[in-house]
Amino acid sequence: MTRHGIHHVTAISGEARRNVDFYTRILGLRLVKRTVNFDDPGTWHLYYGDEAGQPGTILTFFPWAQSAPGRQGVGELHETVFRIPQAAIGFWTHRLLASGVEQETRTERFGETVIAFRDPDAMRVALVALPGIESEPGWATADIPAEHAIRGIHGVTLMLEDGARTGAILSDVLGFAETAKEGNVVRYQAPGTAIGGVVDLRSVGGFLPARLGRGSVHHLAFRAADDAEEAAMVQRLAENHGIRTTEQMDRNYFRSVYFREPGHVLFEIATDIPGFAVDEPAESLGTVLKLPRGLEKHRAEIERVLPELA
Structure with a gap:
């Protein structure tokens, strides 16, 4: 059955070392893939997710240690929100405090309790406490029991000048439907998709445009089951919205096309196949550097320049 929703952020x-420490030790995500930026092989591309690395749980990073800080503003993915069991909210409030992570005042959004904070590079992250997800599998670490573990991405918030045209693409092409409004935020959800199923569009005026840099989200990827579904989405995007994508690019673990949506956020459509276990066993995901075939001959040189992760 086709599953729409978020594939990755x-x-x-x-x-890089600080990034790994924060997302694996403090937040308890699994490092499911160590590879490189295919366009800049001297830079890591690190993928974090759940135990299986399933779509909707994946947050990835390009660690550029010398990059200037980004500027938050209009035309960006403003916040990434992870799912936690409702009973785990006390655990996470204490854990973040004990880890020196400053939290914003606990808030309610669309009837859900949210803890918002920033990672070490000032990227906005949040946890949302949800009922009924306790039975979902959780990736346990040395000091995060499975019952309190993060259960994938809940959704994202985009900050836009006007979200109407973006909303039309979410509804017509990407499998979402408008479900609620709260102030200047419109919620879109992918029916039948619990993990990675929410995109909130926050329409604001008069803000400076976002500037990409350290702590910024580079792009947001949406799911397509396979190449045929991705091609159908590309066709619909062109015919109904006048937007053309890049050619399909093979990212080893999925195949992707990219386009700039009307609010200027870079969107990707990524296939669910072949997945992260295509080049290493599921039980040992993320333990060694994996390279695409074209870069394998440069392994020694790449390993020499990549920063240490631990």
């Missing part, structure tokens, strides 16, 4: 971080 890709962001820019600073120092």
Whole structure:
């Protein structure tokens, strides 16, 4: 059955070791893939997710230690929100405090309790406490029990000048439907998709445009089951919205096309196949550097320049 929703979020971080420490030790995500930026092989591309690395759980980073800080503003993915069981909210409030992570005042959004904070590069992250997800599998770490573990991405918030045209693409092409409004935020959800199923569009005026840099989200990827579904989405995007994508690009673990949506956020459509276990066993995901075939002959040189992760 086709599953729509978010495939992954890709962001820019600073120092790689600090990024790994925050997302694996403090937040308890699994490092499911160590590879490189295919366009800049001297830079890591790190993928974090759940135990299986399933679509909708994946947050990835390009760690560029010398990059200038980004500027938040209009035309960007403003915040990435992860799912936690409702009973785990006390655990996470205490854990973030004990780890020196400053939290914003706890808030309610669309009837859900949210803890918002920033990662070490000032990227906006949040946890949303949801009932009924306790039975979903959780990736346990040395000090995060499975019952409190993060259960994938809940959704994202985009900050836009006017979200109407973006909303039309979410509804017509990407499998979402408008479900609620709260102030200047319109919620879109992918029916039948619990993990990675929410996109909130926050329409604001008079803000400076966002500037890409350290702590910024580079792009937002949406799911397509396979190449045929991706091609159908590309065709619909062109015919109904006058937007053309890039040619399909093979990213080893999925095949992708990219386009700039009307609010200027970079969108990707990524196939669910072949997945992260295509080049290493599921039980040992993310333990060694994996390279695309064309870069394998340069492995020694690449390993020499990549920063240490631990």
